[in-house]
Amino acid sequence: MRPLRYARVTDVEGAVATVAADPDSAFLAGGTTEVDLIRLGVARPSTLVDINALPLADVDDLGAGLRIGALARMSDVARDPRVVARYPAVAEALLLGASEQLRTMASIGGNLCQRTRCPYFRDDVSPCNKREPGSGCAALDGISRGHAILGTSEHCIATHPSDLAVPLVAFDAIVHTVGPAGTRMIPIDDFYLAPGTTPEVEHPLAHGELIVAVELPPLPLAQGSLYLKYRDRQSYEFALVSVAAAVAVEDGVVSAARLALGGVGTVPWRARLAEQHLLGAPATPERFAAAAAAELAAATPRPDNAFKVALARRAIVRGLTRAVEGGRS
Amino acid sequence: MDVHAPAAVPVRGPAEMPVVLTVNGREHVLELEPRVSLLDALREHLRLTGSKKGCDQGTCGACTVWVDGRRVLACLTLAVTCEGREVTTIEGLAPDGQLHPMQQAFIDRDAFQCGYCTAGQIMSAVKLLEEGHAGDDAEIAEFMSGNICRCAAYPNIRAAIRDVRDASGEG
Numbered sequence: 001m002r003p004l005r006y007a008r009v010t011d012v013e014g015a016v017a018t019v020a021a022d023p024d025s026a027f028l029a030g031g032t033t034e035v036d037l038i039r040l041g042v043a044r045p046s047t048l049v050d051i052n053a054l055p056l057a058d059v060d061d062l063g064a065g066l067r068i069g070a071l072a073r074m075s076d077v078a079r080d081p082r083v084v085a086r087y088p089a090v091a092e093a094l095l096l097g098a099s100e101q102l103r104t105m106a107s108i109g110g111n112l113c114q115r116t117r118c119p120y121f122r123d124d125v126s127p128c129n130k131r132e133p134g135s136g137c138a139a140l141d142g143i144s145r146g147h148a149i150l151g152t153s154e155h156c157i158a159t160h161p162s163d164l165a166v167p168l169v170a171f172d173a174i175v176h177t178v179g180p181a182g183t184r185m186i187p188i189d190d191f192y193l194a195p196g197t198t199p200e201v202e203h204p205l206a207h208g209e210l211i212v213a214v215e216l217p218p219l220p221l222a223q224g225s226l227y228l229k230y231r232d233r234q235s236y237e238f239a240l241v242s243v244a245a246a247v248a249v250e251d252g253v254v255s256a257a258r259l260a261l262g263g264v265g266t267v268p269w270r271a272r273l274a275e276q277h278l279l280g281a282p283a284t285p286e287r288f289a290a291a292a293a294a295e296l297a298a299a300t301p302r303p304d305n306a307f308k309v310a311l312a313r314r315a316i317v318r319g320l321t322r323a324v325e326g327g328r329s
Numbered sequence: 330m331d332v333h334a335p336a337a338v339p340v341r342g343p344a345e346m347p348v349v350l351t352v353n354g355r356e357h358v359l360e361l362e363p364r365v366s367l368l369d370a371l372r373e374h375l376r377l378t379g380s381k382k383g384c385d386q387g388t389c390g391a392c393t394v395w396v397d398g399r400r401v402l403a404c405l406t407l408a409v410t411c412e413g414r415e416v417t418t419i420e421g422l423a424p425d426g427q428l429h430p431m432q433q434a435f436i437d438r439d440a441f442q443c444g445y446c447t448a449g450q451i452m453s454a455v456k457l458l459e460e461g462h463a464g465d466d467a468e469i470a471e472f473m474s475g476n477i478c479r480c481a482a483y484p485n486i487r488a489a490i491r492d493v494r495d496a497s498g499e500g
Binding site: 001002003004005006007008009014017018028031032035036038039040046047048049050052075098099100101102104105235236 | 390
């Protein structure tokens with residue numbers, strides 16, 4: 001592990017100024033990704049600025065919506081009764097991620113910024129355009145069982161690993177930041193950047209720009225939402241396919257739908273094409289399958305991960321079906 | 330840098346520096362580099378070798394300790410970040426010469442073979458009961474999934490946890 005310098009900050013302005021002043025510095029929150037990647041040699045900050053003392057750990061009630069502080073821990077947010085009642089898919093996604101020890105450590109802001117689990121990114125040896133821009137992508141012709149089938153490019157097919165981010169994109173969350181240039185509110189759709197020709201650029205944050213909160217806007221539909229996760233083992237594993245779904249049905253017809261996918265996209269994948277197909281359609285498994293097929297028509301599977309197309313289609317149908325059963329219809 | 334920026338924040342390291350750690354109720358001043366993990370500080374500097382290094386990447390749970398009363402992974406925690414916080418290890422779980430009920434239950438139920446994961450299992454299991462997620466075996470398995478046992482003593486580990494749960498009314 002490379003040598004590190006360390007600073008502990010107690011206010012947001014000091015945190016931003018300290019990181020902004022040093023291009024080789026990075027924020028340190030829960031450290032569950034950061035310390036791991038530093039030890040692997042993949043992340044190479046020279047200074048860590050410890051933000052855990054900042055007053056950003058509360059979940060604030062905005063009336064109908066919620067503002068989740070960036071330093072709230074996964075384990076606490078998952079059990080917040082307002083999150084459970086208003087956005088159950090968020091609580092479920094949090095509890096289906098990682099282990100309780102990691103959830104106790106990991107912050108919400110850090111979760112949004114977590115890095116891919118692509119083994120070629122993490123090994124610090126293989127060609128990887130995300131780690132070393134221009135070096136190539138070993139996953140393209142490598143073992144790609146866990147890789148993405150949506151949002152890929154010829155430069156990167158790494159999957160975004162977050163469970164939490166899946167319901168967040170479904171519910172149009174807003175990322176609040178404070179940076180050297182002031183405060184920003186970033187719609188989560190704009191927060192995650194598909195790899196394109198620049199897979200090393202994963203989000204629009206400037207150096208020194210700090211996530212201070214994630215806002216969940218009012219969405220009564222989300223009260224009946226759910227999160228399904230399919231993986232190689234029953235617990236403590238990243239998703240092969242996951243689904244966040246919320247559906248409203250009136251007179252047997254879908255009147256509103258939110259759908260997002262994890263484990264299949266280079267970014268947390270909002271399934272807008274499927275949502276469009278669902279609106280006004282009969283709430284039947286056949287129509288759910290048709291909506292899934294519409295979303296997955298653009299999939300770019302490789303031999304190792306072609307199974308994800310069928311798995312995602314089935315997971316979408318199951319997620320929508322259960323959301324109808326459990327939701328307020 | 331902007332002249333209106335707040336007063337500069339002190340930056341420490343990368344060389345060794347005094348780090349004050351409170352472990353099992355005792356305060357220690359260690360000379361540590363910032364990159365030293367809490368696990369290495371405990372094992373290599375304080376000679377508290379109960380917490381084990383299995384994977385050193387947050388996967389196995391053998392290094393599970395408590396920081397401010399919550400279970401965390403000591404391998405992914407930098408020691409310097411624990412200044413001002415209370416660290417508890419397996420050595421501090423019960424007074425000297427006594428066993429915590431969970432330790433006794435692990436013995437009674439033969440809840441280990443090689444023993445390498447056991448300290449982490451026990452530190453996790455005690456918190457599991459406090460967290461209230463030991464209602465049935467499926468829930469115990471789910472909320473203990475961050476502690477891997479290569480000997481697969483899981484049935485006996487769950488039995489030990491059930492014993493303490495049933496005796497204490499927790500979980």
